[in-house]
Amino acid sequence: MRGTFKGDLYKNMLWKCATATTIPEFQTAMDELKAFNKKAHLWLSKIPPLHRTRSHFSGRAVSDVLLNNMCECYNGKVIEGMDRPIISALEYIREYLMRRIVTVLKVIEKCDGLLTPRATELLEEIKKDASHYHVQWNGGEYYEVSGKPNHARVVNLDTRTCSCRGWEITGLPCRHVVAALWCMAENRGRVGAIESWAHPVHTMERWRLVYSHKINPLNGRALWTKIELPTIITPPKHHNQVGRLKKLRKRSEAEIEDMTQSGSLTKKHTQGACNKCKQIGHNSRTCKGKSTTAGTSVKAGSGTSSKAGKGVKAAKDGKA
Structure with missing residues (x-):
C-alpha cells in the first residue's frame, strides 16, 4: 500500500482499520478511508479482513499481533546458517535453540509475579x-x-x-x-x-512449561552411526546461477524506497545512544552529563605527565 498510496494519512487510516477490535469500528474506519480515497478503499477491500484486522480475529490464538516480526526474528537468527548444506544448517539451528532455552531459563529464574x-x-x-x-x-x-x-x-x-x-x-x-x-x-x-x-x-507457569523441553547435545559426525541402505540417494542436478548467492532477505518496497532516497535505511523515529554518557535520547553534542571515560582519560594524562617530568629531569642530569 505504501508503494501505491504514499503519505502518513494513508498509513494512519490503514492502522485504524487494522487495530479496530469490533466490526462496527472496522466499518467506520473503512468508510473514512473510502471518503478520503475510493481507490485506496477498493485496493484494501480486496484483502480478506480475516488476515488484516483484529475485528475479525477469532481469539483462538490469544494474540493481537498484526506484524511479521516473529518471522523477521527467526530470519535474523538463522541467517548465518542459511547458506550451509542442509545437515549443517540444521545443526546450526539446533545449537542456537540449545543456547536460547538456557538464556530464557536464566531470565525466568529472576522473574517474580504471576504473569510474564x-x-x-x-x-x-x-x-x-x-x-x-x-x-x-x-x-x-x-x-x-x-x-x-x-x-x-x-x-x-x-x-x-x-x-x-x-x-x-x-x-x-x-x-x-x-x-x-x-x-x-x-x-x-x-x-x-x-x-x-x-x-x-x-x-509464568505456562512460560516455564514452554521452555521445559530440552534439546540434547549430539556427538560429532565422526561418531555418527553409518547406515547401509539398499538404495543410494544421489544429489539432484544443480546448475549454478550467474552472480553471487543471495543470503539476506528480500527487502520490501518501503525499505527500498528509503534506501534509494538517502542511500541507507532511515533512522526516523529511532533513539540513538550518546557516546559520552551512554544515555538514550540525545547525542554527545547536546550531552550535559559526565563522560564515562573521564576517569580513564585523567589517569592516562597523569601517567603521561609523570613520564615527561622524568624525561626533563634526566636531560638536566645529563647536562650537569
Whole structure:
C-alpha cells in the first residue's frame, strides 16, 4: 500500500482499520478511508479482513499481533546458517535453540509475579487507563463501563467477555474489565488479584512449561552411526546461477524506497545512544552529563605527565 498510496494519512487510516477490535469500528474506519480515497478503499477491500484486522480475529490464538516480526526474528537468527548444506544448517539451528532455552531459563529464574514481564507491563498500562472509566452495575453479572460519550461497553465477568473483544483477543483483561473488577471489589465481591483474570498463556507457569523441553547435545559426525541402505540417494542436478548467492532477505518496497532516497535505511523515529554518557535520547553534542571515560582519560594524562617530568629531569642530569 505504501508503494501505491504514499503519505502518513494513508498509513494512519490503514492502522485504524487494522487495530479496530469490533466490526462496527472496522466499518467506520473503512468508510473514512473510502471518503478520503475510493481507490485506496477498493485496493484494501480486496484483502480478506480475516488476515488484516483484529475485528475479525477469532481469539483462538490469544494474540493481537498484526506484524511479521516473529518471522523477521527467526530470519535474523538463522541467517548465518542459511547458506550451509542442509545437515549443517540444521545443526546450526539446533545449537542456537540449545543456547536460547538456557538464556530464557536464566531470565525466568529472576522473574517474580504471576504473569510474564511483558504481560505485567501491558496490564499496568491497562490499569492506568481503567482509572478514568465509570462503571454501572446491574446487580447481577453485567457491568456497563463508559469512558468517552457513546462508547459504553458491556462486561460479563461470569463468561469472561467484554463487548470490545479486547479480553477475548489478547487474553488480558481490557480496561473495561479492570474497571468492572474494581467495582465488584467495592461491592464486597471476591475478585482476588487482577492478574489472576488473565489467560493462562500469559502466566509464568505456562512460560516455564514452554521452555521445559530440552534439546540434547549430539556427538560429532565422526561418531555418527553409518547406515547401509539398499538404495543410494544421489544429489539432484544443480546448475549454478550467474552472480553471487543471495543470503539476506528480500527487502520490501518501503525499505527500498528509503534506501534509494538517502542511500541507507532511515533512522526516523529511532533513539540513538550518546557516546559520552551512554544515555538514550540525545547525542554527545547536546550531552550535559559526565563522560564515562573521564576517569580513564585523567589517569592516562597523569601517567603521561609523570613520564615527561622524568624525561626533563634526566636531560638536566645529563647536562650537569
